[in-house]
Amino acid sequence: MAFYVVQFLTGLASAASLFLVASGLSIIFGVTRIVNFAHGAFYMLGAYIAFTLTERLEGALGFWGGIVAAALVVAVVGVLVEMMLLRRIYHSPELFQLLATFGLTLMVQDIVVLIWGPSDLVGRRAPGFKGAVDFFGQNIPSYDLFLIVLGPVVLGILWLLFQRTRWGVLVRAATQDRDMVAALGVNQKWLFTSVFAVGVFLAALGGALQIPRDAVHHAMDLRIIVDVFVVVVIGGLGSITGAFVAAVLVSELNAFGILIFPKISIILVFLVMAVVLIVRPWGLFGKPEAPARRTPGLTVNPWRPWTSNERLAAIAALIVAAALPLFGGNYALTVGSEIAIFVIFAVSLHFLMSVGGLASFGHAAYFGLGAYGVAFLAKLAGLPMIVCLALGPLLGLVGAAVFGFFAVQLSGVYFAMLTLAFAQIVWSIAFQWVAVTGGDNGILGVWPEKWAASPSHFYWLSLGIAALAVLILRIIVFSPFGFALRATRDSPLRSEAVGINGKRIQWTAFVIAGTVAGLAGALFAYLKGSVFPDNMGISLSVDALVMVLLGGVETVSGAVVGAIVYKALNIWLVSQTDWSKLVLGAFIVLIVVAFPKGIVGTLQSILSRRRKSSSSNSSLLTSRIETAE
Amino acid sequence: MRNYLIGAGLAVLVAGMANTAIAQSEIKIGEINSYSLLPAFTEPYRKGWQLAVEEINASGGINGKKLVVISKDDNGKPADAQTAANELVSSENVAMLAGTFLSNIGLAVSDFANQKKVFFLAAEPLTDAITWSKGNRYTFRLRPSNYMQAAMLVEAAAKLPAKRWATIAPNYEYGQSAVAVFKKLMSEKRPDIVWVDEQWPPQGKIDAGPVVQAVAAANPEAILNVTFGADLVKLVREGNTRGLFKDRAVVSFLTGEPEYLDPLKDETPEGWIVTGYPWYDIKTPEHEAFLKAYQAKFKDYPRLGSIVGYQTIKAAAAILTKANSTDPEKLIAATEGLSVPSPFGEITFRKIDHQSTLGAYVGKTALKDGKGVMVESSYKKGSDYLPADAEIEKLRPKD
Amino acid sequence: MSMVPTLLSVEGLTKSYGGVHAVRGVSFELRAGEILALIGPNGAGKSTCFDMLNGQNIPDSGRITILGEDTAGKKPRAIWRLGVGRTFQITATFPTMTVRENVQVALVSHRHQLFNVWSSTPNFAREEAGRLLDLVGMGAYAERPCGELAYGDLKRLELAVALANQPKLLLMDEPTAGMAPRERIELMRLTASIAREQSIGVLFTEHDMDVVFEHADRILVLNRGSLIAEGSPEEVRGNAQVRAIYLGEGLVYDARHRDGAHA
Known part of the structure; x- marks a missing residue:
C-alpha cells in the first residue's frame, strides 16, 4: 500500500x-x-x-x-x-x-x-x-x-x-x-x-x-514542448485548472501505467489526448471555441486560376527545372529529387490547410505510411517499383481515411492536436513493432529499379510527379469540390445552409491530402533506399507546416515556393555548417518579419495593391482595407 | 568555438580548392556524424580525428598524398545522412565514407554504401545489425558492438551472487537489443537467474521517479542499466535519493565513458560495473603517446569519442595506404584481416564479419575528489567476446 | 385559397431550456406565395422557432412539416434539399470568394456536384449565377470579392444564394437588420416581388414594423414563447394585447403613416 x-x-x-x-x-x-x-x-x-x-x-x-x-x-x-x-x-x-x-x-x-x-x-x-x-x-x-x-x-x-x-x-x-x-x-x-x-x-x-x-x-526543449502542448489541449485551451488536472492525469497514468505496461510512456500522453478529444472535443475544461471572426480586409483577394501568361510562366519554370540534368551533377540531381518530393508533401498539406482550413500537426504520418507502404510491397511482396509507387500511397490513404474521420469532427487547434496524436500513435507503432517495421533501425534496401536508378531519371520521375501533383491539386482547388471545401472553411453556417455536408467534404479533403503525402513518402523511400520511423516523426510534420507557412497559407500554390526555399536552404546549411539551426532559425525569423504573409502571399499582396492603387475607382476600398489591417 | 568556425570556413575553402588544384596530390575521406544533434559526443570525436589527420600528414600522408577529411553533419536523421553521403561521394569524390554515431544512421549509410558500391567505415554505431543481420561487403565497423559490450559485462555480472535481476533501458532498438543480448548470455551462464522487472522509458524522456519506484517495488538484487546521457543523470539522481542502488549491484552499459560519467560529478554512484574509458588509468605506451599528443593539441582530456574519431581515421589511413588505390574492391581486400595499431593496442578487422577487434575497458565506478572515475578497470579485447564463426555465418547474409 | 398547397405546417412546437419555455405549443401554416411575418419582442422565441424550422435546433415536441415531409431528425442541409432557402440575421457568406462564386457554390450543391473534383467551378453555371445576381440587382458586382461588399449588398447576395436551389420556401431571419431604412424597403420589395412571381412562401422575422406591415400578408405575434395573435396586418394592428406588449416594450409604430403607405 x-x-x-x-x-x-x-x-x-x-x-x-x-x-x-x-x-x-x-x-x-x-x-x-x-x-x-x-x-x-x-x-x-x-x-x-x-x-x-x-x-x-x-x-x-x-x-x-x-x-x-x-x-x-x-x-x-x-x-x-x-x-x-x-x-x-x-x-x-x-x-x-x-x-x-x-x-x-x-x-x-x-x-x-x-x-x-x-x-x-x-x-x-x-x-x-x-x-x-x-x-x-x-x-x-x-x-x-x-x-x-x-x-x-x-x-x-x-x-x-x-x-x-x-x-x-x-x-x-x-x-x-x-x-x-x-x-x-x-x-x-x-x-x-x-x-x-x-x-x-x-x-x-x-x-x-x-x-x-x-x-x-x-535538447531539453524538444523533450518537453510536445508534452506540454498535449497537456494544455487535454485540459482545454486557456484553462489553467484544466492544465493542472491534465498534468496530474497524464503523470499518474504514466506512473501507474508503467507498472503494467513498461513500454507505455512513449505513447501514453498521445493516447490520452486522442481519447479525450474524441470524447470531449474541447478538452476536459475547455469551452467550444466561438468561430473565429475573420479580420476583414485580410482575405479579400479571391483565388483565381492561372491566366494564360501565368500558365506559360509555370510551364517555363518546369522546363528550366527539367533541364537540371544538363548542367547539374549527381548530387544536385539527388537534392533536386528530394526538393521535388518535399514540394509534393508540402502542397498536400497546403491543400488541407489553406483550402480546407485544417492545419494538421501530424501530416508526416501519411508521408511515412506511404513510405512504409512501398517498403512492405517492395521488400515483403517483392512487387515491381511502378506497382509499389502506385499502391504504396494507398497505405497513406487508408490511414488518412481512418484518422481523418475522427479528426474532422474537431476544428482549429484541437484538430491540429488530434492529428498530432494520431501521427505519434502511428510513429510509435513503426517504432515498436520491430518484427514488422524493423523498429528504429528501419527497413533497408528499398532502391529504385534500373530504369529509375540513375540520378537524372529519378529526378525526372520526381519532378514529373511533383508537377502532376501540383497541377491536380490546383484543378481540385478550382473544382466544385474545392469550392465546397473552401465554403466549409469560410462559413460552416452558410455551407450547411446550402446543403453541403461539411464533415464529409473535409474528410474527403483529408483523404486526398493524405494520399498525396503518401505518394511523396513512396518516392522518398526510393530516393533514400530505406524507411525509418523518422519519416513520420514530429519534426517532419513541423517541417511541412513551416514550408506551407513560409510559402503563404492564403495562396493557392505558395507551398511550392516554401518547400523549395526551406528544403534547399536546409540541405545547404546542414552541409556547410554545424550551426545550421542557428542560421536557419535566424533566416526564418527574418522571413517572418519581411514577409508577414509568407513569401508568395506577401509578393501577391504587394502586386495586387499596386494593381489596385492604379485603378482609381477602388482606391477608397483599398484605403478601407488598409485601415482594417 | 570561434576557432572552430574559422576552421569550418577554412575547411570549406580547402574543399573548394581540393576540387581543382590539388586533387591529384590528395586523398579525401568523407566523414559524417551527428555534430549538431549530439555535440557532447561528437565534439571530442572531431578532435580525435583532427589529431589523426595532423599526425598522418606530418608523417608523409597516404603513400605521399595528403589526407583530407571532409566532414558533414547529419542532423541526427538517417535521411539527411544519406544526403550528406551522396554529396561526399558525388560532389567531393571521396575515396571512402566514415563516421556516424546513431545506429539507424549507421545502417542508412551502410545501405547507401552497399547500393552505391562505396567503402564505409562505421565508427560508433553499436547495433549488431550493421555487421551481422544487415551486414554488407562494403561496410566495416570499428567500435565494439552491442553484443561485445554485453558479453564483457556478462562476464563480470555472472560472478555476482545476485539472482533477481531488473532491467532499465531506453525504449528503442539499442536498448532493446542490449537487454536481449545481456539476458541471453547471462541466462546461459546463470540458469538460476530470474528477471523480475523491466522498465522501458522513452529515450531522452525518462520520468525517472516512477521508474525508480517501479524497479524498487520489484525488489531486485541487481539491476541492468542501458540508459545514458541526460536520462542516466535523472535516473542516477532519483535512484540515489530514493536509495534504489543501496545494497544492489548495478551493471551498466557505457557509463564509464567520460561523456556519460563526468556530468554525474559528485552524484556518481559507486561500485557499478560498467564499460568505459578510464583515460587516467591506461598506462600503455600507445595510449600515453595518444594522450600526450591530444592534451598538447587541445588542452583538454580525451573522451571515448576522441579515441573513436582518432582510430577511425588512423584505420582509414592504414587501409588506404595498404590498398594504394581508391577502388572500393581493393579497399575491401586491404581491410579484411588488416591489423593496425591503436591507443588500446593492436586491432584487426575481421574478414568474417568486418568487425574490428577494438575492445573496451570494464571496471567499477567510484567517486574521487567529487568526480566519477572508473577503478579496477581492465581492457577486454574485442576478439574474446565474439561468437563462434559458425554462428556468425548464420547471422550474416551472404554477399 | 384551398387550391394553394401548404408549404410549411407547424404543430405544437415546444422547446424549453432548463425549465424556461422558449417556445410553447406554437402552430401555424404557410402557403405558397404567402409572406408571413413572425414578430415579437426580444426574447419572445423567434430565433428559437426559426432555428427549429431550419434544423439547427431540435424541438422537445411538436411537428414540422415542410412540403409534406416531416423534418424531425433532419439536418439543415437536408431541409435545404427539400427546397428551403435561408438567410441569416448576420449575413453568412463566403468572404474569400467573388460574389458570383458565392452563388455558384450553392448551384454546385443544388446540382449534386459537390464531389466533382474535375470541372472548373468558375465556369460552372456561370449564366445562371449571373441571372440570380441580376434578379437581386447585384449583377454589376459579380466579379467583386465578397469580402469587399457593403452590408446591404451582402444581404442581397444572401438572397441570391438562398434562391439558388429554386426554393419553394424562404426562411429569412431579420432580413433587413443592420441596413439603412431605404435599403430595407428596397430589399423587402424585391423579396416580395420575387416571391409572388415564383410563388415562393416566405417566413421572416423582423424588428422593423414598417417593413412588416408593408409586406406581410399575415403576421404571427409571439410573446414569451406562445403565439398571442395571428392575422392580417390590420387585424394584428388592432389587437389590444399586441399593442400592450409593444407599448410596454416602448416600440410604437405610426399607424396613420402606415395607412398612408397602403393607400
Whole structure:
C-alpha cells in the first residue's frame, strides 16, 4: 500500500513540473492565440541560466534567488521577443506566429551550445531538499514534496491573479473575446506583452526548478514542448485548472501505467489526448471555441486560376527545372529529387490547410505510411517499383481515411492536436513493432529499379510527379469540390445552409491530402533506399507546416515556393555548417518579419495593391482595407 | 568555438580548392556524424580525428598524398545522412565514407554504401545489425558492438551472487537489443537467474521517479542499466535519493565513458560495473603517446569519442595506404584481416564479419575528489567476446 | 385559397431550456406565395422557432412539416434539399470568394456536384449565377470579392444564394437588420416581388414594423414563447394585447403613416 501512495506522490511531483510549464503556455495561447513553439526554448533557457546562477551564487539564498532570477531574466527575453518579433505578426494568418517561434527555437538550440558548451550539465541540489523522507519504508525525495506543494500554490496564485486583479479580469475577457477587449479601449499591446511575460516566466521557472533533478542540455526543449502542448489541449485551451488536472492525469497514468505496461510512456500522453478529444472535443475544461471572426480586409483577394501568361510562366519554370540534368551533377540531381518530393508533401498539406482550413500537426504520418507502404510491397511482396509507387500511397490513404474521420469532427487547434496524436500513435507503432517495421533501425534496401536508378531519371520521375501533383491539386482547388471545401472553411453556417455536408467534404479533403503525402513518402523511400520511423516523426510534420507557412497559407500554390526555399536552404546549411539551426532559425525569423504573409502571399499582396492603387475607382476600398489591417 | 568556425570556413575553402588544384596530390575521406544533434559526443570525436589527420600528414600522408577529411553533419536523421553521403561521394569524390554515431544512421549509410558500391567505415554505431543481420561487403565497423559490450559485462555480472535481476533501458532498438543480448548470455551462464522487472522509458524522456519506484517495488538484487546521457543523470539522481542502488549491484552499459560519467560529478554512484574509458588509468605506451599528443593539441582530456574519431581515421589511413588505390574492391581486400595499431593496442578487422577487434575497458565506478572515475578497470579485447564463426555465418547474409 | 398547397405546417412546437419555455405549443401554416411575418419582442422565441424550422435546433415536441415531409431528425442541409432557402440575421457568406462564386457554390450543391473534383467551378453555371445576381440587382458586382461588399449588398447576395436551389420556401431571419431604412424597403420589395412571381412562401422575422406591415400578408405575434395573435396586418394592428406588449416594450409604430403607405 505504501508503495502505491509513494508512486502516486511521485506522479504528482512529475505533474507539478509539467503543470508549471503548461500553465504558461495555456495563458499565452488563451489570450494571444499564439501557438508558442518557443515555449520549450524558454524552459531550456531558464534551466541553463539557473544553472549558471546557482553555480555562482552561494548558499540557500543563492540557490533560490538564482532560480527566481533566472526565470525573471528569461521573462525579460520573452518580453523583447514579443515586442520585437511577435507584435509585427499578430495580424498575419493564423499559425504564422508558430513559424516565428519555431525559428526562435532552432536558434536557441544552437545558442545554448555556443554559450554553455556541448556537454550535459548537472546542477546542484536544492538546499534543504537534498534527501528523502521515509514513508513506511519507501523513500520520497523531499524535493518531490516541495514540487507537490508548489504546483497547487502556483495554481492558487494564478487563480488569485486572474480572479482578483484588474489585469486578470482583462486577461480572462481577452481569452473569451479578444475583439471585445480591444473595443473596450484596453491597450491590447501591453496586455499581450504582459501575458507573454507571465507565460515565459512560468516556463523558465519550470526549467530552472528542474536543475536539482535533471541534466541541463540542449535538447531539453524538444523533450518537453510536445508534452506540454498535449497537456494544455487535454485540459482545454486557456484553462489553467484544466492544465493542472491534465498534468496530474497524464503523470499518474504514466506512473501507474508503467507498472503494467513498461513500454507505455512513449505513447501514453498521445493516447490520452486522442481519447479525450474524441470524447470531449474541447478538452476536459475547455469551452467550444466561438468561430473565429475573420479580420476583414485580410482575405479579400479571391483565388483565381492561372491566366494564360501565368500558365506559360509555370510551364517555363518546369522546363528550366527539367533541364537540371544538363548542367547539374549527381548530387544536385539527388537534392533536386528530394526538393521535388518535399514540394509534393508540402502542397498536400497546403491543400488541407489553406483550402480546407485544417492545419494538421501530424501530416508526416501519411508521408511515412506511404513510405512504409512501398517498403512492405517492395521488400515483403517483392512487387515491381511502378506497382509499389502506385499502391504504396494507398497505405497513406487508408490511414488518412481512418484518422481523418475522427479528426474532422474537431476544428482549429484541437484538430491540429488530434492529428498530432494520431501521427505519434502511428510513429510509435513503426517504432515498436520491430518484427514488422524493423523498429528504429528501419527497413533497408528499398532502391529504385534500373530504369529509375540513375540520378537524372529519378529526378525526372520526381519532378514529373511533383508537377502532376501540383497541377491536380490546383484543378481540385478550382473544382466544385474545392469550392465546397473552401465554403466549409469560410462559413460552416452558410455551407450547411446550402446543403453541403461539411464533415464529409473535409474528410474527403483529408483523404486526398493524405494520399498525396503518401505518394511523396513512396518516392522518398526510393530516393533514400530505406524507411525509418523518422519519416513520420514530429519534426517532419513541423517541417511541412513551416514550408506551407513560409510559402503563404492564403495562396493557392505558395507551398511550392516554401518547400523549395526551406528544403534547399536546409540541405545547404546542414552541409556547410554545424550551426545550421542557428542560421536557419535566424533566416526564418527574418522571413517572418519581411514577409508577414509568407513569401508568395506577401509578393501577391504587394502586386495586387499596386494593381489596385492604379485603378482609381477602388482606391477608397483599398484605403478601407488598409485601415482594417 | 570561434576557432572552430574559422576552421569550418577554412575547411570549406580547402574543399573548394581540393576540387581543382590539388586533387591529384590528395586523398579525401568523407566523414559524417551527428555534430549538431549530439555535440557532447561528437565534439571530442572531431578532435580525435583532427589529431589523426595532423599526425598522418606530418608523417608523409597516404603513400605521399595528403589526407583530407571532409566532414558533414547529419542532423541526427538517417535521411539527411544519406544526403550528406551522396554529396561526399558525388560532389567531393571521396575515396571512402566514415563516421556516424546513431545506429539507424549507421545502417542508412551502410545501405547507401552497399547500393552505391562505396567503402564505409562505421565508427560508433553499436547495433549488431550493421555487421551481422544487415551486414554488407562494403561496410566495416570499428567500435565494439552491442553484443561485445554485453558479453564483457556478462562476464563480470555472472560472478555476482545476485539472482533477481531488473532491467532499465531506453525504449528503442539499442536498448532493446542490449537487454536481449545481456539476458541471453547471462541466462546461459546463470540458469538460476530470474528477471523480475523491466522498465522501458522513452529515450531522452525518462520520468525517472516512477521508474525508480517501479524497479524498487520489484525488489531486485541487481539491476541492468542501458540508459545514458541526460536520462542516466535523472535516473542516477532519483535512484540515489530514493536509495534504489543501496545494497544492489548495478551493471551498466557505457557509463564509464567520460561523456556519460563526468556530468554525474559528485552524484556518481559507486561500485557499478560498467564499460568505459578510464583515460587516467591506461598506462600503455600507445595510449600515453595518444594522450600526450591530444592534451598538447587541445588542452583538454580525451573522451571515448576522441579515441573513436582518432582510430577511425588512423584505420582509414592504414587501409588506404595498404590498398594504394581508391577502388572500393581493393579497399575491401586491404581491410579484411588488416591489423593496425591503436591507443588500446593492436586491432584487426575481421574478414568474417568486418568487425574490428577494438575492445573496451570494464571496471567499477567510484567517486574521487567529487568526480566519477572508473577503478579496477581492465581492457577486454574485442576478439574474446565474439561468437563462434559458425554462428556468425548464420547471422550474416551472404554477399 | 384551398387550391394553394401548404408549404410549411407547424404543430405544437415546444422547446424549453432548463425549465424556461422558449417556445410553447406554437402552430401555424404557410402557403405558397404567402409572406408571413413572425414578430415579437426580444426574447419572445423567434430565433428559437426559426432555428427549429431550419434544423439547427431540435424541438422537445411538436411537428414540422415542410412540403409534406416531416423534418424531425433532419439536418439543415437536408431541409435545404427539400427546397428551403435561408438567410441569416448576420449575413453568412463566403468572404474569400467573388460574389458570383458565392452563388455558384450553392448551384454546385443544388446540382449534386459537390464531389466533382474535375470541372472548373468558375465556369460552372456561370449564366445562371449571373441571372440570380441580376434578379437581386447585384449583377454589376459579380466579379467583386465578397469580402469587399457593403452590408446591404451582402444581404442581397444572401438572397441570391438562398434562391439558388429554386426554393419553394424562404426562411429569412431579420432580413433587413443592420441596413439603412431605404435599403430595407428596397430589399423587402424585391423579396416580395420575387416571391409572388415564383410563388415562393416566405417566413421572416423582423424588428422593423414598417417593413412588416408593408409586406406581410399575415403576421404571427409571439410573446414569451406562445403565439398571442395571428392575422392580417390590420387585424394584428388592432389587437389590444399586441399593442400592450409593444407599448410596454416602448416600440410604437405610426399607424396613420402606415395607412398612408397602403393607400
